Amino acid sequence: MHYKLNFKNENYPVEDIQIPAESTLAQEPVGKHFSFVSPVQLTAGQSCALRGDSGGYQLLVNACFGFAFSSKFLVLGIIGNKETAVASIS
Numbered sequence: 001m002h003y004k005l006n007f008k009n010e011n012y013p014v015e016d017i018q019i020p021a022e023s024t025l026a027q028e029p030v031g032k033h034f035s036f037v038s039p040v041q042l043t044a045g046q047s048c049a050l051r052g053d054s055g056g057y058q059l060l061v062n063a064c065f066g067f068a069f070s071s072k073f074l075v076l077g078i079i080g081n082k083e084t085a086v087a088s089i090s
Helices: none
Strands: 004-007 010-013 015-018 033-038 047-052 055-066 073-083
Antiparallel strands (some): 004 010, 047 055, 055 073
8 A cells, every 4th residue: 555644735655654454544543553654754743634545534643753965854753643635626
């Protein structure tokens, strides 16, 4: 499954995402830990959305660490409530 980080109304691809397996996602992973590599810096306590092919989740960021000589960041946090999909006509 491919995920994108939604932050300040922009979507960013994430890499090396570590969240519960898809079979666990169906069992509501609220409160479980996640990590991923982000192209944007986030701050502790910040909330953002992680959207995938079949839905998304609100995330609460616990920590964000920068990599030396890179513009990427390791984001760690907890999965919040499942995001409600909103349909739009374009």
